[in-house]
Amino acid sequence: MSRRGATLVAASVLILVLALVGSIMPVPYVALMPGPTTNTLGTNEKGEPLIKIEGRQTYPGSGHLNFTTVTYRGGPGSRIDLFSALKGWIDGDIAIVPEETIFPKNESRKDVDEQNTRQMRDSQESAEAAALHEMGIKVDTQVTVDSAQKGLPADGKLQPGDEIIAVDGTKMTTVAQVTESMSKRKPGDSVEVTVKRGGKDQKIPLTTVASTDGKKRAVVGVLLSDQYKFPFKIDISVGDIGGPSAGLMFSLAIIDKLTPGPLTAGKFIAGTGTITANGVVGPIGGIQQKMIAARRAGATIFLTPKDNCADAKAARPDGLRLVKTDTLKTALAAINAINSGKGDVPAC
Known part of the structure; x- marks a missing residue:
């Protein structure tokens, strides 16, 4: 076989290998x-x-x-292949984005x-x-506990479904009000949260800790949501x-x-x-x-x-x-x- 022929054969084999790899290689x-x-x-x-x-x-x-x-299409457990990604980059109707855009690290597809x-x-x-x-x-609002983060002060004290009535005696009707109230406190401060649970008001004392997001905020580790009372x-x-x-x-x-x-x-x-x-x-x-x-x-x-x-x-x-x-x-x-x-x- 001539040198030219051998080169063509080698190039064809290489292209075939790349095509096979591209068709099966998952990308994030x-x-x-x-x-x-x-x-x-x-x-x-x-x-x-x-x-x-x-x-x-x-x-x-x-x-x-x-x-x-x-x-x-894609994501953890069903990643697209390299060729699909390349095709998407060319296609004006499709956007190819990093996997973390849709599926943040440490979050499963179920979590998302x-x-x-x-x-x-x-x-x-x-x-x-x-x-x-x-x-x-007019629409009335109330603040409801969604969950308490394990290991933080609210864990075991505030329960899902609790309605936040007041913080240190000040009435609360929105999450924004609770957030504003907590922003005035420092880690280690005491705070009394009044909740309605089972139709009865309860006063629950908590001690704040520093947040782990690097912002040195005072937190008790609770996820809240606004609930609306529609007419x-x-x-x-x-x-x-x-x-x-x-x-x-x-x-x-x-x-x-x-x-x-x-x-x-x-x-x-x-x-x-x-x-x-x-x-x-x-x-x-x-x-x-x-x-x-x-x-x-x-x-x-x-x-x-x-x-x-x-x-x-x-x-x-x-x-x-x-x-x-x-x-x-x-x-x-x-x-x-x-x-x-x-x-x-x-x-x-």
Whole structure:
């Protein structure tokens, strides 16, 4: 065999070996892809209204207020191969991100799924509170213990389900108030927490310790959550979808259902964004894939969190108008301005 022929054979063998290795070599990356979009004004997988409201007059809507999702492939136990990662880097619809972006170190896939479920639950409650707050409907709050961290002062003293009534005699109704109160204390300080447990108030003395996050904060080792007491029942059912990024769209849909006339004027509006109980819209991940999913579904308007605007503008699909949102109030104003043709519509 000639030298040239031998070189070609060797090169072919090398390419084949590299191809085989690339097809089986797992890499610590995750592929993010456009996921399903769901109309919050429509029905869920069971054919029931995605948002049901009982105890208050509701009104029919029209059009779309879609929340968007991202699906992923890869992660611990099912890593993508090298070739899939390379293909994703080339494909404009797919984002290849480090595995830790989705699965933080020392957290299993189950841990991440459970966290996403909690985030969806919390986002729904925040969305309900934000919608009613925007409409001027009073919502009472209370602080509830989710869990106590083992080995820290609250362990064995504060229990899941305890309602925090007061800290050192000062009434508490939100987690933010508890956090502010604790920020004034130093490690080693004593603190008396009043809780309601089993219908009875109990005063529980605790001694704070230093946090382990390097910030030298005084902590007792308890995870708290705000619980809302709504004046009527709102039920949001989205199946096994997780994460907090549908909050804004839930709030808009609730307001649409509780007010006469369709908010969308029949338009196909999609969007994303976390939301707080006082209506502040926060950034999310996977903005590019969510825009693609929205446009494929037929959306022409996309409500975009202010802090995602730079990335969204750089990857905006043709035919999709980006509307910058920082609060529920500005999102409502923008939609009304689009429908009426009057007023400013903030753009990314």
